[in-house]
Amino acid sequence: MAIKRRTIFVIGAASAALVAGTTVVQAALTDNMYPTGNYSPTCRDGDMGDTFCQTDNRTLTVYREGSLSSAEKNTISRAVKDYYGPTDLVVKIESSGTYRGDSETDIVYKAKTLARGKIGITWCDDAVTSRKCDQHYVAFNKDHTGIGSVNKSDACHETGHAVGLTHGPNASPALGLYDDRLGCMSYNDVYRLGANNKENINATY
Incomplete structure (x- = not known):
């Protein structure tokens, strides 16, 4: 699959004047799509909490393992469908996960015991190029004490x-961890x- 080159445009104040009836597409505030000027490790097979990369194609297949509760599975499905x-x-x-071969499930969600206070961790399990990963794992903390589901x-x-x-701090230019202009990638x-x-997803995929 061909990879589009991402170009981030900055609109200057002089460009703010609009002709009536013209539709303007807002340019991305910052590049927060791996790799960035502030985050560019080589994509590789990792252990829990290691490097994440781009997914390997436009079709995003997801599977929710049985370690998650029914409510958590529903929440994940709604979030992926509503936001992505x-x-x-x-x-x-998907109703089942594919863990081997050329067409692995792109994201596999599970529940695991994580460090206290950690809500979730994402990592690449099967890198296919220096920036693309065939399968990511997402682990949510199954110990919800003080965290919530x-x-x-x-x-x-x-x-x-x-x-x-x-x-945010890995974006280029860098933003704060709690900058809500990065939507759900904020720490809020x-x-x-x-x-x-x-904007960054659409420019990449």
Whole structure:
């Protein structure tokens, strides 16, 4: 599959004057799609918590393992469909996971015991190029003491990593961890993907 080259445009104040009836597409505020000027490790097979990369194609297949509760599975499905469905990605929820071969499930969600206070972790399990990964894992903390169960913001955030979206400090130019202009990639509970994330996804896939 051909990879589009992403170009991030900055609209200057002098360009703000509009002709009546003209539609303007807002340019991305920052590049937070891996690799960026502030985050560019080589995509590789990793262990829990290691590097995330771009997913390997436009069709985004997802599977929710049995370690997740029914409510958590539903929340993940709704988040992926509601937030990523309107992008250029084609979202498909699978009833079973494919873990080997050339057509692995792109994102596999599970529940695991994580460090106290950690909500979720995303990592590449099968790198296919220096920037593309055939399968990412997303683990949510099954010890919900003091954390609460998975919500749509959590699911949106970890799914964002699995398609290559970074936190604010890894974006270029860098933003803060709590900058809500990065939608659910902010460290706040933000219940939307956000225009900047959508722009970067669509330019990539």
